[in-house]
Amino acid sequence: MFRRMPPDAVAGFHTGAQLHGFGAVSTAEVHVIVPAGCVVPKIQGVVAHESVLPVPVSVEIAGVPCAPAARCAVDLARVLRRMDALPLLDLCLRSGASGVDELRAEVARHGGLRGVGQARKLIGLADARSECRQESQLRLLLIDGGLPAPEPQLWVRDQDGVPLFRLDLGYRERRIGIEYDGLSHLDPDRLRHDRSRMNWLAANDWRMRYFTAADLYRRPHHILSTVAALLRP
Known part of the structure; x- marks a missing residue:
């Protein structure tokens, strides 16, 4: 050619x-x-x-x-x-x-x-830490909506500083985590791990919100209003 x-x-x-x-x-x-x-x-x-x-x-x-x-x-x-x-x-x-x-x-x-x-x-x-297309798009949606830029692939550590869990996006100082739920989250082993992780995060004052493709592509204002409410003092 x-x-x-x-x-x-x-x-x-x-x-x-x-x-x-x-x-x-x-x-x-x-x-x-x-x-x-x-x-x-x-x-x-x-x-x-x-x-x-x-x-x-x-x-x-x-x-x-x-x-x-x-x-x-x-x-x-x-x-x-x-x-x-x-x-x-x-x-x-x-x-x-x-x-x-x-x-x-x-x-x-x-x-x-x-x-x-x-x-x-x-x-x-642009950020090299982003691991998938939807994470990048979710981050851009929040920024374009006037919210602070979240940190991609945020590590959550225990009281001794040992890294335990990694979140898709988050605001460390506010203990707010944001996750994109794709097809991989439907795997039984992944579900069991996610439940354990969710329980630990909730017990340690992390406020988590989970969004799907339907939210990202059909209800972006729902994502913005949800995260904005969490970020209010």
Whole structure:
């Protein structure tokens, strides 16, 4: 396919993110970056992104020329919905494909391009500790709702400082924990562990709230009002 593309064409956007190991947004199409103004042949299943911002140095992954990880992440953070972009940035950091300093340097190169303001703000919120898409989205929902940013993967320790449990999100000083309940929580062994953990947390003055996909995608205001009520003095 690249033999039919302009000489400087490289994989980027969704395809580049997948090659770098942080493809949080799936696509059946192949996305390539080509210099603006060049002649691009129409190939079924290939999306060509003409860019005025050149890719100075490409990297080769599995024999495919590809834009650097930071470039792929910033390009996607500019064009995706916020709720899709932050999970991708979190995964980019978590996978080690790019560091936050690289993302900041890259977004600075995109000044004036569409969506760069969104990308810059989301890079400031990105956190490598987030372990799944829904955790990232739940964190963003709380921040966008005007609440303080919760700590991802918060460790709860006993009186001796021994780590006992790890919460998806939480406010340590207020002893408030927030969990996303996915399909894994339906496993019998997981349920028994969760009951034991819930009992310990309740006995030690932790106030826990649990939310599902229905809450996150259909009743976001329920999440915001619930957490806001807990955070009131």
